[in-house]
Amino acid sequence: MIYTQSPLAISLFVVFVLFVLGLSFYLSRRASSADGYYAAGGNIHWATNGIAFAGDYLSAASFLGICGMIATAGYDGWMYSIGYLAGWIVALFLVAEPMKRLGKYTFTDALDSKFNSKAIQLMAAISTLLVSIFYLIPQMVGAGVLVQPLLGLPHWVGVCIVGIVVTLIVATAGMASTTYVQFFKGGMLLIMSTVLVGMVLYRGLSTTPADNNGTPYHDFKTLHADSALVLVEEGYTVVSGLDSAFGKAGFVKLAKDGKESIWSMLKSDTGYTLEETLFVTKMADGTKLFNGSPAEDGQFFPIGHIKELRINGEEVTTTGAVGPLAFLSALKDSTIVLWGKKYVKIDGSTTTIYYQKPTPGSRVLRPGLKFKVDNATGLQKFNFLSLMLALFCGTAALPHILIRYYTVPSQAAARKSTIVAIAAIGFFYVLTLFMGMGAMTNGVINIADNNMSAPLLALSFGFVMFSIISSLAFATVLGTVSGLIVAASGAIAHDLMDNFLGMKMTDRGKVLAGKISAVIIGCIAIYLGIIFEGMNVSFLVGWAFAVAASANLPAILMLLFWSKTTAPGIAASILVGLVSSLGLILVSPDMWVRYGNLPADAPVQFNSPALISIPLSFLALVIVSMITQKGAAVSGAKEAA
Amino acid sequence: MGHGPAVKLGKDDASSYKTRLGVKMFIIYTLVYAAFVGLNATNPKAMETIIFGQTAAVIWGFGLIALALVMALFYNHLCTKAEKQMNS
Numbered sequence: 002m003i004y005t006q007s008p009l010a011i012s013l014f015v016v017f018v019l020f021v022l023g024l025s026f027y028l029s030r031r032a033s034s035a036d037g038y039y040a041a042g043g044n045i046h047w048a049t050n051g052i053a054f055a056g057d058y059l060s061a062a063s064f065l066g067i068c069g070m071i072a073t074a075g076y077d078g079w080m081y082s083i084g085y086l087a088g089w090i091v092a093l094f095l096v097a098e099p100m101k102r103l104g105k106y107t108f109t110d111a112l113d114s115k116f117n118s119k120a121i122q123l124m125a126a127i128s129t130l131l132v133s134i135f136y137l138i139p140q141m142v143g144a145g146v147l148v149q150p151l152l153g154l155p156h157w158v159g160v161c162i163v164g165i166v167v168t169l170i171v172a173t174a175g176m177a178s179t180t181y182v183q184f185f186k187g188g189m190l191l192i193m194s195t196v197l198v199g200m201v202l203y204r205g206l207s208t209t210p211a212d213n214n215g216t217p218y219h220d221f222k223t224l225h226a227d228s229a230l231v232l233v234e235e236g237y238t239v240v241s242g243l244d245s246a247f248g249k250a251g252f253v254k255l256a257k258d259g260k261e262s263i264w265s266m267l268k269s270d271t272g273y274t275l276e277e278t279l280f281v282t283k284m285a286d287g288t289k290l291f292n293g294s295p296a297e298d299g300q301f302f303p304i305g306h307i308k309e310l311r312i313n314g315e316e317v318t319t320t321g322a323v324g325p326l327a328f329l330s331a332l333k334d335s336t337i338v339l340w341g342k343k344y345v346k347i348d349g350s351t352t353t354i355y356y357q358k359p360t361p362g363s364r365v366l367r368p369g370l371k372f373k374v375d376n377a378t379g380l381q382k383f384n385f386l387s388l389m390l391a392l393f394c395g396t397a398a399l400p401h402i403l404i405r406y407y408t409v410p411s412q413a414a415a416r417k418s419t420i421v422a423i424a425a426i427g428f429f430y431v432l433t434l435f436m437g438m439g440a441m442t443n444g445v446i447n448i449a450d451n452n453m454s455a456p457l458l459a460l461s462f463g464f465v466m467f468s469i470i471s472s473l474a475f476a477t478v479l480g481t482v483s484g485l486i487v488a489a490s491g492a493i494a495h496d497l498m499d500n501f502l503g504m505k506m507t508d509r510g511k512v513l514a515g516k517i518s519a520v521i522i523g524c525i526a527i528y529l530g531i532i533f534e535g536m537n538v539s540f541l542v543g544w545a546f547a548v549a550a551s552a553n554l555p556a557i558l559m560l561l562f563w564s565k566t567t568a569p570g571i572a573a574s575i576l577v578g579l580v581s582s583l584g585l586i587l588v589s590p591d592m593w594v595r596y597g598n599l600p601a602d603a604p605v606q607f608n609s610p611a612l613i614s615i616p617l618s619f620l621a622l623v624i625v626s627m628i629t630q631k632g633a634a635v636s637g638a639k640e641a642a
Numbered sequence: 643m644g645h646g647p648a649v650k651l652g653k654d655d656a657s658s659y660k661t662r663l664g665v666k667m668f669i670i671y672t673l674v675y676a677a678f679v680g681l682n683a684t685n686p687k688a689m690e691t692i693i694f695g696q697t698a699a700v701i702w703g704f705g706l707i708a709l710a711l712v713m714a715l716f717y718n719h720l721c722t723k724a725e726k727q728m729n730s
Contacts, residue, residue, distance in 0.1 A: 076699050083678075083703050090671045090710055094664035094717065098657070330695045367689040367699040374686040382683045389679045393672075412654060416721060420714045427707045434703070562665075 010151050010468035017472050018166055021479060024185075025170045025178035035106070035495075035511040043407060045180055047414035051421020053180045054405055056187030058085075058396075058422065059429055060136075060481035061143025061452075062542035064190065064474055067430075068458075069451035071437020072305065073340065075365035077372050078437055081543070082430035084392025088546075089426065091554075092397040093419045099561050100406045101415035107488070108403040109496040112556055118568035119501055124575040126496035128552040129400040131579060133489040134525060135548050136399065137482060139541035141530020144478045146452045150460075151471045160530035163475075167482040168523030171490065172516040179483045180408055186480040190473055191425060194432045197455075197470060198325075200462050201439035205320040206331055208310050210444025211461055218444040219302035221357065224255075224264060227272035250345050252278065252354055261293045265356040278356045279304065279340075281449055285349030291449075303457065305446045308359045309336040325435065332362040332438060339365070339441075340448050355448045365441075384607040388543055391611035395546025398553035401481075401488040482526065490518035543609065544586055551578035551614035559622050570626030578618030585610035656724040663724075667717055674709060678702050 045053070063085065070078030103111035109125035141160045148159030170178055204211065210218040225233040230242050230253065240261055241247040241254035247263065253275060254263050264275035279301060282290045291301035311334040312320050312327075320331055339360045345352045360370070368374055372388075373381035396402060406415045440446055440454035445461050447453055459470035494514035498504045506514060533541065555578060556571045586592060589608045590600035681688060682699075689699035 076697075076703075079703060080682075083706055086707055086710055087671070087675045090668065090675075090713070093714055094668035094671070098660060098664075102654075102657075326695065329700055333692070333695075333697055333700075363690050363692070363697055366697045367686065368682045369686045372682075374683055377683075385683055386679060393675060412657075413722070413725060416718060420718050423714045424711055427711050430707060431704070434700075561661075 009464055010471055013468045013472040014151055014475060017476055018479075021178075021182050021476070022166065022169060024181055025173040028173075028178040028181065035508050035515075044410055045408040047409055047418040048421055049184050050180070050405060050409050050414070050418035052187045052425055053183035053408075054187075054402070054418060054422035055191070055425035055429065056183030056185075056477075056480045057401060057405060057484045058426055058481075059187060059190055059477060060542065061140045061474070061478045063429070063433065064194075064455060064477050065143045065146065065452045066139065066542065067433045068437045068440060068455035069446075069453070070371065071433060072440035072446050072454040073448070073451045074371035075339070075438075075441070076368050077370050079430075079434050080368060080372070080389070081392065082433050084389050085396065086423070086427050086430050087393050088396025089419065089423045091394065092402070093416065093423065095561065096397045096403075096557060097406060097415045097419045098412040100403055100557075101409070101412045106404065106407055106495050107491045108400050108553065108557070109492065109500070111403075112560060112571055113500075113568075115560070116568035116571075118572065120572035121568050121575075122496055122501040124572045124579075125553075125556075126492040126501065128575050128579055129492035129496070130489055130522075131583070132398075132400055132545060132549045132552065133485045133492070133522070134529065136401070136542065136545040137485050137489075137522075137526040138529045138533050139545070140478050140482045140485070141526050142533050142541065143452060144475065144482075145530060145534055146450060147456070147471060147475050147478070150453065150456065151468075151475065156534050157531045160527050163478055163482060164523050164527035164530070167479055167486060168520050170479070170483045171486045171519040171523075176404070176408060176487050179480075179487050180405075182476075182483060183480045186473070186476040187425065190477060191429055193469055193473055194429060194436065197459055197462075197466065198432050198435040198439070200466070201435055201443070201458070202325060202328055203322045204443075204462075205323045206307060206310055206312075206328070206335070206442055207319040208307050209318070210306050210442070218306065219304075221277045223277070224275040225269075225272065226275060230273065232275075246345050246347050247352075250343050250354070252343075252345070252356070263352070263354055265354075276357050278354050279448060280352050280354045282350055282352045301447075301449065303445050304338075304340060304355075304448050305441050305444045306338050307332075307335050307442050308338050311335050328435065329366065329438070332442070333366050335362045336360065337362055337365055337441060339370070353449075380606055383612060384609055387547075387607065387609035387612035390615065391543060391547035391550050391609055394550035394554045394611065394615060398549040398557065399546075400492070400549075400553070401484040404488050404491065405484075486519050486522050486526070489522040490515045493518035493521075547586070547609055547611045547614065548579065548582045550611055551582035551618050553578070555615065555618040555622055559619070559626075563626075565626055565630060566622065567626045567629045569629045570622045570624075573625040574618045574622035577621035578614055581617045582610045582614035585614060653729070654725070655728040656721065659724050659728065660721050663717065663720055667713055671709065671713055675706065678706060 067078055067081050100111050103114040109122055112125050113121045141163060144163035145156035145159040148154045148162065149156065170182065230239055236257045237255045239253060240256050247254050252263050252265055254261055263278045263280045265278055267274045279292060294300040310317055312331045323331065336359050339358045340355045341358045343354050345354060372385045374385055409415050409418055436455050436458060440458040443458060443461050445457040447457065456467060456471045456474055460467035494511060498514050499506060499511060552575050556574045559566045560571060585605060588604040590603040590606060591608050593603035594600050689697060691698045693701050
């Protein structure tokens with residue numbers, strides 16, 4: 002898709018970045034001590050911290066990824082919202098207050114509070130680093146996705162801008178600036194998303210999506226042909242017919258006025274009905290053509306429309322303004338055009354064809370379009386259950402979330418800030434359903450990259466709304482990345498250099514070490530954001546959750562609730578959780594594709610490892626703790642003496 | 643460097659009560675969440691059933707989000723009450 006850059010969007014973006022940097026430099030005097038840098042002095046108000054939690058948590062995955070997934074796969078995208086929110090219950094009921102009681106700057110402190118063990122310090126620091134880096138990838142990918150329409154710059158430039166700005170934020174003022182940036186961003190995101198949903202409901206539903214800033218919705222044509230593929234409509238010639246690779250995949254390539262197009266074939270009584278598709282051809286030399294033309298020609302149209310709209314049992318062309326429940330009810334009764342995807346390979350070039358799939362709304366508003374749950378094999382069900390487990394267990398194990406418990410003054414404040422977070426995040430996740438379904442039916446989706454669905458929905462209401470929402474989405478990335486970099490730099494400077502290696506540093510030295518670590522992590526994040534371009538950001542976050550849930554949560558829970566837990570048990574649990582989850586991800590079908598292989602050839606046939614790696618991590622902790630009970634008892638006796 | 647909290651925390655006699663309460667409420671929510679996930683995995687068509695004009699899936703989704711908030715507020719109410727009684 003081709004986007005037109007708006008001076009307003011660019012101005013808002015620049016103003017926001019300057020505001021954030023100004024705030025960071027202003028707050029930098031609070032970050033001259035280690036307490037100030039890593040925990041914002043531990044004096045943030047619980048309500049501020051709660052919204053900052055929401056700012057931390059509502060990352061590019063939530064805003065861009067979930068909305069994009071709902072826009073293309075309906076309810077299955079919303080399953081991520083439900084799973085993410087459920088994870089906060091684990092954080093509130095089991096983790097919040099003990100984390101505050103036991104730790105100082107990092108979650109390693111809490112794990113190590115009873116033992117002072119080098120093994121725990123090392124393993125927990127490595128885990129924090131790896132989980133943070135895994136979580137950084139989708140944020141950086143999201144940044145790259147955003148700057149293309151916002152500033153007209155390529156993906157890698159967006160990644161670099163975020164990397165540099167965030168590294169500056171963190172390196173100047175650490176957790177103090179990160180907290181206020183998150184608070185500001187979290188609050189604005191909630192307000193503006195509510196406004197956007199209000200506009201979607203006020204516009205209502207229509208079988209003809211509204212003009213997208215003066216550009217009418219593309220009229221997808223239908224042609225007819227007899228059984229020998231002779232077309233009824235004049236002017237078209239068949240380029241690749243039934244016997245070609247396209248024909249075998251259920252498509253036909255036609256030409257008219259020298260321009261080629263691909264059509265999906267539906268067999269009818271008299272021959273074939275042909276429906277217009279969208280297609281992206283990746284040539285052998287790596288160049289890409291969109292609907293047969295370079296991207297600059299603007300021939301790759303935005304999609305998303307309703308085929309038959311029904312309200313209260315009657316077929317209509319438009320609903321007018323509707324309430325939230327009437328909006329969902331009308332969608333449930335209507336037929337929505339979703340888009341399937343197939344690949345055709347010919348002589349080194351690969352054509353990705355997006356074809357229309359009219360689907361009943363009631364089918365869209367229940368699971369099963371993305372996740373294989375209907376007539377699913379055991380492995381497919383396993384994959385689904387494993388993902389839902391990872392989402393449930395991941396939140397309370399994310400290092401950048403856990404360190405926020407150290408910025409408030411008391412255990413009660415830790416609890417209350419979690420409840421504020423649940424209210425804010427839960428409300429936002431309700432909004433994601435309306436934003437996603439709004440994008441699905443308003444003709445705004447870039448089907449080749451659905452991450453931009455929410456900002457493009459805003460674009461359908463004009464450049465002002467688009468500029469605000471895009472700048473906020475960018476802020477979302479900035480905020481989350483800064484939180485992650487604080488967590489990762491704490492793991493290097495506090496857990497590894499200070500605690501594990503026992504390096505003697507002054508308070509200022511510790512802050513300097515944290516800042517240098519932040520710069521290094523920022524550079525790694527930039528590199529990974531560039532090489533993972535094009536993957537759905539929410540999907541990538543699913544992996545980060547799986548690694549966090551496997552490596553960290555078993556150790557946290559067993560430390561709190563099983564008195565026989567030993568230091569070697571905790572270290573073993575983290576190691577096994579990390580190795581098994583990362584190992585299974587690296588040999589999963591989705592990674593196999595990135596190595597240039599076919600997904601069916603991958604050694605394991607599921608993408609989410611949590612259902613194996615979490616039990617393994619628990620098992621490792623129990624076995625090693627049982628084996629090392631004697632040593633622990635002796636050590637405990639010595640301590641008592 | 644020590645591992646203690648960044649700020650000095652007061653003694654909390656309600657701590658063990660809050661832990662037990664948290665575990666109980668966690669189990670309740672987990673069972674509801676597990677039922678939701680299990681139903682999706684074993685009988686996804688049931689989620690298409692219309693309840694109050696919406697699909698069962700939408701009702702479940704809103705229900706789980708609302709339940710999380712209601713339980714969180716109730717938990718906070720009980721914890722605050724316990725803190726006042728036991729720490730005074």
